[in-house]
Amino acid sequence: MKAIEIRTFGSPDGMAVADIRIPSPAAGQVLVTTEAIGVGGVDAVIRRGTLGSYGFREGHIPGSEVAGVVTAVGAGVDRSWVGRRVWAFTGVGGGYVEHAVAAVEQILALPEHLSPAAAVTLGSSGVVAHFGLAHARFAAGESVLVRGAGGSIGISAVQLAARAGAAAVAVTTSSPERGDRLRALGATQVLDRAGTGGADYDVIIDIVAGAAVPSFLGKLAPNGRMVVAGIVAGYPPADFGMTMMTAFQKSLSFATFSADTIDHTAQRAIRAEQFAAAARGELDAVVHELLPLEQAALAHRKMDAGEVFGRIVLTP
Missing domain, CATH: 3.40.50.720 (NAD(P)-binding Rossmann-like Domain)
Structure with a gap:
């Protein structure tokens, strides 16, 4: 599958497309075939090397939230998740991919009228x-x-x-x-x-x-x-x-x-409320632009230039 790696920290030009193996969900995890990937400010901070002392290394795959369809589950996960549209938190990385893994506690089913792009714009x-x-x-x-x-x-x-x-x-x-x-x-x-x-x-x-x-x-x-x-x-x-x-x-x-200091259950409850409000049109998820996954570096250049209003969303 296609993924975006940080080969060199600093400029967006240090990001590159890589071909890596599709991961298998471990126990307690799901595999999400991504339809939308949020490009967040923390991704840019990590890419610049500002948080280098936190253990990020060359080859790091940025991105922390995706939305798409669950296509596989690991041991101990209810198989009814397969085929459902979800938002998923992948952690401090692992999101700029065509297929992402996430803990089942870190996914949330999407309301019928909420788009994947809106979900990753509002989710975190x-x-x-x-x-x-x-x-x-x-x-x-x-x-x-x-x-x-x-x-x-x-x-x-x-x-x-x-x-x-x-x-x-x-x-x-x-x-x-x-x-x-x-x-x-x-x-x-x-x-x-x-x-x-x-x-x-x-x-x-x-x-x-x-x-x-x-x-x-x-x-x-x-x-x-x-x-x-x-x-x-x-x-x-x-x-x-x-x-x-x-x-x-x-x-x-x-x-x-x-x-990180907020219990996952509390986060999940608020996120569900906000997703429902957005689906009803009561809360706006402002998507600046949709870009192909391969143009992640361009998305970061736009962020660095201060051009973004809302959030850029990558699409595989």
Whole structure:
């Protein structure tokens, strides 16, 4: 089968098509013939080599979520899964393939009217947005700033905050056109990437991180909470906490959030709710573009250039 491997970390050009053996599902696993593969920000972070110390090596196959049809099951798995359309989480890799394996606990049947592309756009992003807002202790009537709102996590966070009764939903984005699209999804204030003019937010959900973290901490209201749910721009400066210390009397809070800390059962319940809402047209899964699996490098170049609004989806 075709797969995409990272031969050299850094540029998207270090990714290449490989011909590998179709895996057999082990005990407790299923084999999914993929119809859609989500291209996430974490894939780009891994490909750049930012997380090299976490054990990623040349030959790594990126991708963490796919959607398709179960075509085989391993020992101990109910055979009724065979032939069903599912979303599947493959872990920290293994998704950019024509046939993917996943633990049966990490799959979810798709509603009838939800496309595979919509599933991989919303599957992980919606869960991160939901629990990221919960991690920030967001409550109805509070103001929220979503930094990096044009990606799939940010788009989900904007919609969820608006639906949950936020007093205001501010966003940072790169163009007026993107701002208009975000307003249609629930944003009430559009800022440039630097957040110029924005201030006094109860909650900031940051998917970008990087050198600007201190300046965004300065935009929190008293008792404000900032949660970093992504590091698309890399790590913040080592002394970023000094911003909070110099504003000691504002009682600010800073936290990171990873869905790895959330029980699979809890994730599954929220994902099922969001899939059902999307199937009813109540939650938008914004697909930027469909590209063939062989063009994964092009997808990453588009992400690196900041061209993507929503999520690029690969199709085998």
